[in-house]
Amino acid sequence: MAFFGICKNANTSIKAAFLQSMGMTPGRVHDPALLHYAGAEEIAASGLWSFAICWHPVTRAFSCWKNKCGDGWNPRLARWGLCQGMTFNDFCLAIA
Numbered sequence: 001m002a003f004f005g006i007c008k009n010a011n012t013s014i015k016a017a018f019l020q021s022m023g024m025t026p027g028r029v030h031d032p033a034l035l036h037y038a039g040a041e042e043i044a045a046s047g048l049w050s051f052a053i054c055w056h057p058v059t060r061a062f063s064c065w066k067n068k069c070g071d072g073w074n075p076r077l078a079r080w081g082l083c084q085g086m087t088f089n090d091f092c093l094a095i096a
Contacts, residue, residue: 004052065091
C-alpha cells in the first residue's frame with residue numbers, strides 16, 4: 001500500500017496508524033528508517049494500491065481562517081492582507 005502525503009491533511013495520523021497496525025511505536029512517524037519515501041513514478045510502476053487524502057478547498061480555507069484570523073492571530077500575518085477578526089469572505093478575497 002502506498003500513501004501520498006499532502007501537507008496539512010492528516011499525514012502524521014495516517015503514518016502513526018500504519019506503524020501501529022504493524023506493531024510499531026506510532027510515535028516514530030518521522031523516523032525515515034521506518035518509512036520508504038518514493039515518487040509517483042516508482043509507486044505507479046510497483047503496482048501497489050495507492051491513495052491520498054485531501055481536504056475540500058473551502059473546508060481548508062475555513063479552517064485556516066478560523067485559526068489565523070481568530071485565536072491563532074499573529075500580527076505578522078498582516079503582510080498578507082489578513083487581519084484579526086476579518087470576515088470569511090474578506091479572508092477568501094485576501095488569499096485568492
